[in-house]
Amino acid sequence: MRDSVGSVRTVLLLGGRSEIGLAVVERLVRDGAREVVLAARGGTAAPSVLTALGATVHSLEFDAQDPDTHTATVARGVDLVGDLDVVVDSFGVLGEQADYEADPASAARAAAVNYTGHVSAGLAVAARLREQGHGVLVVVSSVAGVRVRRFNFVYGSAKAGLDGFAQGLADSLHGSGARVLVVRPGYVPTRMSAHVEPAPFPATPGQVADAVAAGLRSGATTVWAPRVLQPVFAGMRLMPRALWRRLGR
Template sequence: MKDAFGIPQSLLILGGTSEIGLATARRMIARRTRTVWLAGRPSPDLENAADGLRALGADVRTVDFDALDPASHEETLGKVFAEGDIDMVLLAFGVLGDQARDEAAPLAAVRVAQTNYTGAISAGLVCAGALQTQGHGSLVVLSSVAGERARRANFIYGSSKAGLDSFAQGLGDAMHGTGVQVMIVRPGFVRSKMTAGLEETPLATTPEAVALAIELGLRRRSEAVWVPGAMRVVMSALRHLPRPLFRRLPV
């Protein structure tokens, strides 16, 4: 169960090597979280991530999870929940893709969509159902400001995040009154391995800043969190900009 401050005692991260996910785990462990599950494809990076969290004093376990294999999600994630209640699930997996390459290789574009959207639908529904069964818990979904309005520079990734964001909003409405909180997190450009080598955009942030925003959002029972907060205003302006003007922007 969460403590009096809304901090989970148990945490499941879908995307166990995610820098945002691990930053969130470190922050939660420093508060009161004691059990962490890292779900991801087996790899040295996953084991190293688990060892790093164990060094902070948490009981850390890993579980094989593949976003591109939704047929396995119910069984795989069911085993995690069978071990005991999970206070918070962080859906943190996703791929950025390469817009220029993926436009020329439709199957690569489809893989981006399958990872970021259809894989998330499957895992999100399984986890939301399990949280509802236990009667409490939070599902935190990492979306992106890129989903607010598709841009020429990354409309494949952006469209997948737009779908994920809409799904999470609807799921939050469906879970209302069940004891399950669904919180959407919309970061801007995050300095991480995923964005290494890309031109940094204004209001860039860090995994640690996103982790802080997640903690504050849980405490406040927020339904949506923007990181940094100023992105809410920026994206609202871009979303309502007339299309002829939007097309002239260097985005």
């Protein structure tokens, strides 16, 4: 439950080992959150930085590939901390495009994690936020979905679907007291992206977290990390397709 001045008190992270997600949680704890639920497959240990900052951290089982459990997962989070002020949706896999093309079944499994898992989890969260009449679902999307590139189109197309789903979900929550914040980071150096060549305008997990915190304070519907990517991709959307195909990574 939010405190008397409206500060975030409770946070649920779906994707409890995500470096971006954990950076967002840490930032919210530094800003006053005190009850944290980290939901991950097999559970996860509480990072020492969160406990050192005074947060009570709970671990919860969450399987992105088992949509039948997602409503129960959200309910269990509520059992642990009460109303959910912020839910951070930050799970996914990156993988290699060449591997997906060589093994279409693996591509389908990755797409299920990166898109359909978010659909069932997002709807379960939205139902809870609508019921309690407040709260924000933070959806970590990607600029990879703004205009899908040939070198990672399996991942990018799933992110495009997620981005569209999140925007539609936001519209469905309008007037309920709950809302959705879509986050569009560019290249972020993490364990998941270690095999990917760095791209222009990178951001650290901490910088993404700062953008999320600013978006929560301002009531924004979308944030970019870094902000320069918004005009960059506005131009990329208008680029002729023949030229777009010739672009490298």
